[in-house]
Amino acid sequence: MNVIFFAIGVLLLMLVWHGVVRRAILDTTRDKLFDLRDEIRETYIQNGWDMKADSYRRIRALINAHLRFTEEMSLIKILVVNRYVASDREVKAFISERSRAMFSDTNEAQRAFIDDIRRRAISAVMNYAVFGSFVLVAIGVAFAPFYIAGQIFTLANSGVGSILAMCFNSIIHISNSLSDLIDGVGRSIASKIIGAKVLEGYSFRAGQASFC
Amino acid sequence: MNKNELAFRQIIANSEISQRKFDLARTIAQYALIAYCVYAFCDMVVKLGVQSDEATITALSKFVTSMSLDRVVHSGVTLLLGVGWYLDRKGKKRAISKLGTMRKKIEAEDPHNGSSNLNEVGDTPSS
Numbered sequence: 001m002n003v004i005f006f007a008i009g010v011l012l013l014m015l016v017w018h019g020v021v022r023r024a025i026l027d028t029t030r031d032k033l034f035d036l037r038d039e040i041r042e043t044y045i046q047n048g049w050d051m052k053a054d055s056y057r058r059i060r061a062l063i064n065a066h067l068r069f070t071e072e073m074s075l076i077k078i079l080v081v082n083r084y085v086a087s088d089r090e091v092k093a094f095i096s097e098r099s100r101a102m103f104s105d106t107n108e109a110q111r112a113f114i115d116d117i118r119r120r121a122i123s124a125v126m127n128y129a130v131f132g133s134f135v136l137v138a139i140g141v142a143f144a145p146f147y148i149a150g151q152i153f154t155l156a157n158s159g160v161g162s163i164l165a166m167c168f169n170s171i172i173h174i175s176n177s178l179s180d181l182i183d184g185v186g187r188s189i190a191s192k193i194i195g196a197k198v199l200e201g202y203s204f205r206a207g208q209a210s211f212c
Numbered sequence: 213m214n215k216n217e218l219a220f221r222q223i224i225a226n227s228e229i230s231q232r233k234f235d236l237a238r239t240i241a242q243y244a245l246i247a248y249c250v251y252a253f254c255d256m257v258v259k260l261g262v263q264s265d266e267a268t269i270t271a272l273s274k275f276v277t278s279m280s281l282d283r284v285v286h287s288g289v290t291l292l293l294g295v296g297w298y299l300d301r302k303g304k305k306r307a308i309s310k311l312g313t314m315r316k317k318i319e320a321e322d323p324h325n326g327s328s329n330l331n332e333v334g335d336t337p338s339s
Contacts, residue, residue, distance in 0.1 A: 004256075008249055011242070014242065060324055060326055068329055088223075090216055090219075091223070094217070205220070205224060
């Protein structure tokens with residue numbers, strides 16, 4: 001009898017994972033990306049930057065591609081892409097070069113802003129890459145205590161006061177702390193699986209392809 | 213198209229194929245699990261209905277003991293959480309839809325106002 005309940009439990013777990021948790025994670029990722037897209041528009045208007053410029057069109061297209069691609073992303077696809085790209089130096093160099101050249105025609109202030117937006121966008125996508133996979137979530141939960149220990153260890157040189165202050169702040173701002181913890185763990189795991197530039201190039205192409 | 217671009221797109225296509233293979237294996241495993249649950253349930257019903265009194269009582273007692281009170285409470289809590297989540301999600305989707313309409317109005321005059329092509333509630337279109 002217990003075996004039947006266990007089997008039903010496993011099926012329900014799959015249902016909850018795909019129908020509830022994964023959807024919520026996807027929505028959170030897309031919220032972040034929509035916020036970034038709004039931030040780009042607001043910053044261009046506030047600074048009087050030309051909204052007809054190609055840089056605006058491209059950064060918006062990049063965020064749109066991420067928005068469209070996130071749901072299709074999976075651990076399997078990422079591992080396959082990473083394996084093939086890692087074994088082909090020419091393609092790897094090509095992706096890096098394309099990534100660097102994508103916004104090379106912008107001024108210094110715009111470049112700094114766009115780089116920051118790209119970094120935050122790919123960080124959100126990387127987080128989804130990790131937390132959209134049941135296996136990686138399990139690894140993430142197991143890895144979280146080590147990540148916290150690592151954070152405390154980096155503060156060790158600053159003295160006990162700094163560690164206590166961090167703990168105190170973390171408890172007071174528990175919601176932000178949890179969000180930072182999830183982001184940090186996600187980034188740490190994702191960076192070991194796939195490079196940011198490869199993932200950005202992959203997401204951009206796959207996202208644009210799904211418009212067709 | 214440049215040959216490296218082509219190679220990268222080929223890699224992306226390969227990842228798609230691998231995903232399809234994995235999805236197929238997972239679907240087979242899921243259906244096998246469902247088939248096992250249905251079989252085990254039918255087996256239990258047959259024992260209850262057809263076999264001797266002793267077997268009926270044994271099967272029934274096994275079922276009753278496995279339906280402990282804490283399991284019933286946990287199921288109730290899960291069900292309530294599920295209903296709460298569903299209602300909350302409906303509200304969120306409504307807010308996303310309103311926000312999307314406002315966004316479209318604000319960005320209507322922008323020279324580049326390309327869309328993510330998600331549907332009005334922020335989901336991937338089904339087709």
